[in-house]
Every structure is written in C-alpha cells, then in structure tokens.
Amino acid sequence: DSGVTQTPKHLITATGQRVTLRCSPRSGDLSVYWYQQSLDQGLQFLIQYYNGEERAKGNILERFSAQQFPDLHSELNLSSLELGDSALYFCASSPSGLAGTGELFFGEGSRLTVL
Amino acid sequence: GDSVTQMEGPVTLSEEAFLTINCTYTATGYPSLFWYVQYPGEGLQLLLKATKADDKGSNKGFEATYRKETTSFHLEKGSVQVSDSAVYFCALSDRGDMRFGAGTRLTVKP
Numbered sequence: 001d002s003g004v005t006q007t008p009k010h011l012i013t014a015t016g017q018r019v020t021l022r023c024s025p026r027s028g029d030l031s032v033y034w035y036q037q038s039l040d041q042g043l044q045f046l047i048q049y050y051n052g053e054e055r056a057k058g059n060i061l062e063r064f065s066a067q068q069f070p071d072l073h074s075e076l077n078l079s080s081l082e083l084g085d086s087a088l089y090f091c092a093s094s095p096s097g098l099a100g101t102g103e104l105f106f107g108e109g110s111r112l113t114v115l
Numbered sequence: 116g117d118s119v120t121q122m123e124g125p126v127t128l129s130e131e132a133f134l135t136i137n138c139t140y141t142a143t144g145y146p147s148l149f150w151y152v153q154y155p156g157e158g159l160q161l162l163l164k165a166t167k168a169d170d171k172g173s174n175k176g177f178e179a180t181y182r183k184e185t186t187s188f189h190l191e192k193g194s195v196q197v198s199d200s201a202v203y204f205c206a207l208s209d210r211g212d213m214r215f216g217a218g219t220r221l222t223v224k225p
Binding site for chain 1: 157217
C-alpha cells in the first residue's frame with residue numbers, strides 16, 4: 001500500500017459527459033502528479049501541483065483541468081469526454097516539489113471507460 | 116523537451132535467463148534517472164534510481180548504471196524469476212516533474 005488513495009477505481013460514462021477523479025496523497029506529501037496511461041500512448045504526464053499551486057504542466061488537454069485543495073487532496077476534471085479519453089488515470093505524490101529528489105508514490109489508478 | 120526512450124516489448128524470457136531492457140534519455144540538464152515497475156493491477160513503484168553520472172542503482176537483483184556519455188540507463192538482472200513478470204518503466208526527472216518511457220512488458224516463463 002503506497003498510501004495514495006484514488007477514487008473511483010472504475011468509471012463508465014458516455015461521450016460528452018464530465019467526470020471528476022479524486023486523489024488523496026500520502027500523509028505529509030505536498031506534491032500531486034496526474035498521469036494518463038493508455039495502450040497506445042504509454043504513461044503521459046498531465047500536470048503537477050505543489051502545496052496548492054500548479055508547478056508543471058505536461059500533455060494535458062484543454063478539456064481537462066485539475067486543482068489541489070488546502071487539505072492537499074487533488075481532483076482531475078475531464079469534460080466533453082471522447083472515446084479516446086478511455087484510459088487508466090494515475091495519481092502520484094511526493095514530499096517535495098522536485099520529483100528528482102526522491103520517488104513518486106502511485107495510487108492504484110482510476111480506470112475510465114467512455115462509451 | 117526532456118524525454119525517455121526504452122526498448123519496445125514485449126519481452127519473454129525463461130526463468131533464470133539474463134535480462135536487459137534498454138533505456139536512453141534526452142535532457143538539457145542533469146536529470147535523475149529511475150526505473151519503476153508495475154505489477155498486474157497495481158500502480159507503479161520505484162525499483163531503483165541514480166542521481167548523477169556513473170551512479171549505479173540496484174534493488175532486488177536489478178541494476179542500472181547512469182551513463183552520461185551514452186545518455187543511457189539500461190536495466191539488467193542476471194537471473195529472472197517468474198515473479199519478475201511486470202511492466203518496467205524508465206523515467207527521468209530534471210525540472211521537478213517526472214517523465215516516463217512507454218514501458219516494456221516482461222513475461223518470465225517457468
């Protein structure tokens with residue numbers, strides 16, 4: 001158990017809909033990272049937050065948004081969903097804002113299926 | 116931008132065979148390098164890391180050496196076990212975030 005909690009574990013929805021994925025980082029970790037894992041794209045970095053502020057942005061679509069709340073949990077919002085958004089979405093956390101200083105701790109992921 | 120390229124899989128080996136998974140990187144600075152492993156149905160977990168050139172990371176019989184001259188961080192294990200079957204990801208971190216390779220699926224048969 002990494003200590004990172006993601007909900008929901010599975011989600012099935014229709015095209016055009018909006019969903020919210022939630023992540024609770026390890027106790028004491030200030031950084032949260034979001035990744036998308038799909039069969040054809042591998043593990044894609046979406047966005048990082050550190051202590052409530054956006055720290056780095058990767059290949060995140062404009063239809064997607066995220067935030068980190070004062071209690072440090074984070075939410076990833078996916079809107080106007082398309083079939084191609086079907087993927088496993090991982091959240092990871094780390095104590096500092098610099099991933100290279102240590103390791104990332106990953107949750108078990110939220111599997112999104114868009115029909 | 117910074118990126119990681121690793122050998123495509125899948126890789127299938129017999130138990131006790133030697134394993135090499137190639138990984139090369141592109142970075143403008145001096146990144147830290149990592150190997151993560153993902154077992155079926157689980158999230159990624161750190162396998163080993165190296166933070167500067169010529170460092171060797173090792174864990175559970177796996178090793179990788181940070182080679183600046185060849186911009187590589189190849190993963191090796193002398194004798195694989197069935198329990199090593201998983202997806203292996205090479206990753207780098209330079210400016211705070213972490214970028215992963217596409218992953219290499221390893222299957223070890225008894």
